[in-house]
Amino acid sequence: MKFTHVDCGDCPIRHRAVCARCDGDELDRLNEVKYYRSFQAGQTVVWSGDQMDFVASVVSGIATLTQTMEDGRRQMVGLLLPSDFVGRPGRDTAAYDVVATTDLVMCCFRKKPFEELIRTMPNVSQRLLEMTLDELDAAREWMLLLGRKTAREKIASLIAIIARRDASLKLHENNENVVVDLPLTREAMSEYLGLTLETVSRQISALRKDGIIQIQGKRHITIPAFDRLLEEAADDSDGGYLV
Amino acid sequence: MKFTHVDCGDCPIRHRAVCARCDGDELDRLNEVKYYRSFQAGQTVVWSGDQMDFVASVVSGIATLTQTMEDGRRQMVGLLLPSDFVGRPGRDTAAYDVVATTDLVMCCFRKKPFEELIRTMPNVSQRLLEMTLDELDAAREWMLLLGRKTAREKIASLIAIIARRDASLKLHENNENVVVDLPLTREAMSEYLGLTLETVSRQISALRKDGIIQIQGKRHITIPAFDRLLEEAADDSDGGYLV
DNA sequence: TGCGTTCCATGACCTAGATCAACCGATGAC
DNA sequence: GTCATCGGTTGATCTAGGTCATGGAACGCA
Numbered sequence A, B: 001m002k003f004t005h006v007d008c009g010d011c012p013i014r015h016r017a018v019c020a021r022c023d024g025d026e027l028d029r030l031n032e033v034k035y036y037r038s039f040q041a042g043q044t045v046v047w048s049g050d051q052m053d054f055v056a057s058v059v060s061g062i063a064t065l066t067q068t069m070e071d072g073r074r075q076m077v078g079l080l081l082p083s084d085f086v087g088r089p090g091r092d093t094a095a096y097d098v099v100a101t102t103d104l105v106m107c108c109f110r111k112k113p114f115e116e117l118i119r120t121m122p123n124v125s126q127r128l129l130e131m132t133l134d135e136l137d138a139a140r141e142w143m144l145l146l147g148r149k150t151a152r153e154k155i156a157s158l159i160a161i162i163a164r165r166d167a168s169l170k171l172h173e174n175n176e177n178v179v180v181d182l183p184l185t186r187e188a189m190s191e192y193l194g195l196t197l198e199t200v201s202r203q204i205s206a207l208r209k210d211g212i213i214q215i216q217g218k219r220h221i222t223i224p225a226f227d228r229l230l231e232e233a234a235d236d237s238d239g240g241y242l243v
Numbered sequence C: 001t002g003c004g005t006t007c008c009a010t011g012a013c014c015t016a017g018a019t020c021a022a023c024c025g026a027t028g029a030c
Numbered sequence D: 001g002t003c004a005t006c007g008g009t010t011g012a013t014c015t016a017g018g019t020c021a022t023g024g025a026a027c028g029c030a
Helices: A024-032 A111-120 A122-148 A151-167 A186-193 A197-209 A226-232 B024-032 B111-120 B122-148 B151-167 B186-193 B197-209 B226-232
Strands: A034-039 A044-046 A054-060 A063-068 A074-080 A097-100 A104-110 A176-181 A214-216 A220-225 B034-039 B044-046 B054-060 B063-068 B074-080 B097-100 B104-110 B176-181 B214-216 B220-225
Touching (some): A024 A122, A054 A111, A063 A186, A074 A122, A074 A186, A074 B122, A104 A111, A122 B063, A122 B074, A122 B111, A122 B122, A151 A176, A151 A197, A151 A226, A186 A197, A220 A226, B024 B034, B024 B111, B024 B122, B074 B186, B104 B111, B122 B151, B151 B186, B151 B226, B186 B197, B197 B214
Antiparallel strands (some): A054 A104, A176 A220, A214 A220, B063 B097, B176 B220
């Protein structure tokens, strides 16, 4: 068994997802059940409770997983950035609303045959286990945020999380003047953080007034000193620094 | 390859954990790296950041996973009941404090050889994937609770969750007079729910005054009508009913 | 028998964040 | 060119839950 790092067939990105360690034969089998789908910003990929006959990884764009209560209260429970994986082998209805917040391209795998591949390709099931464990860690970090952080800390944490995720693409010298484009509306942020959108808006303004962040337009943020943002986030996780 | 449901060697329970589908040979290999550990109530299994050279499943008793911030704020991120699994293949330091809240017996597997078994025994890695996905679902339900539920709803949800978990052992006719023994102190409940222990105490009193629950002693609870508790919990998940 | 300690309940008060409301600029349809 | 909509900001006010403080029951222990 070869262990090579290769792209997933003709996917435009090197998936963190399902095939990082598969060899040629295995990729052929994955490719057989693979197809692409595109969604426009705002479009719903699936509604909670609906049939979901595929699993997928994000190629480009951003999507959210959201839970809704009967009276309309909403809580985001997952944020899908490029290379993230959605879908649950072994379940055939979606447990959450999946919504594209920007234009979105997903690399989908038909569920039934994919489940068969998991059974017969240990590389795929191990990769999936690793990714799921990572997501569980992220969910638990998020639980700390929801349960114990103040509004200001929540905002600072969110900005730091997003900055870290797309920082892997860019280079920053000395963690100064890090630039982020928020991919979420104030409302989506409030659903992420368990706040109202007014509180989100106010706290962003407060961070700006205190010089922690600078804002150009509504979504474009410059962070003069990333360390100071992390202090505001009360973020003692060691993965604190970019790059 | 046989697929049989067997106990894990001489474990006193049928693990939901790692070996539900393994056959004789595979169980032998699991047994080679297996050992038991007991802990007293209150004892710490591992501290966050410490070496953790095993993974384990709970045989009896209850343990909690908790994250602590630098200033002492604490958030529980996992509640381990019998048959639950702890430990992260592929990491060698614990990410959370693991504390026994009652006397606890764990069935441990030495990490290094266990990781090897995952690589070579697809049954084990698939079982682990299923369990991790279940935990991720639970974590996301928990996020909804932390982010959007009121104190009263949080308490009702917690009681319902615990009732459901140990209800699988007992029989209830018609979901009436369900009995639960809370395995947690008021403080531990507050760490679970993202509240203070005073609020927990007050809300439990309120549910008692409103006839949703009855209390004998401090921890023993009778639920006259489980449906009414679920309404209080604002719990629209379909797994709502016992049994 | 008295004395800590642990766990829990409840009262008095305060504050962070929710709620309600007004307003602004950009965009796009007709 | 006007009007409606969407995303965002900010102000005024309210309240759920936090904070601080007191007391009480159960338990172990010398």
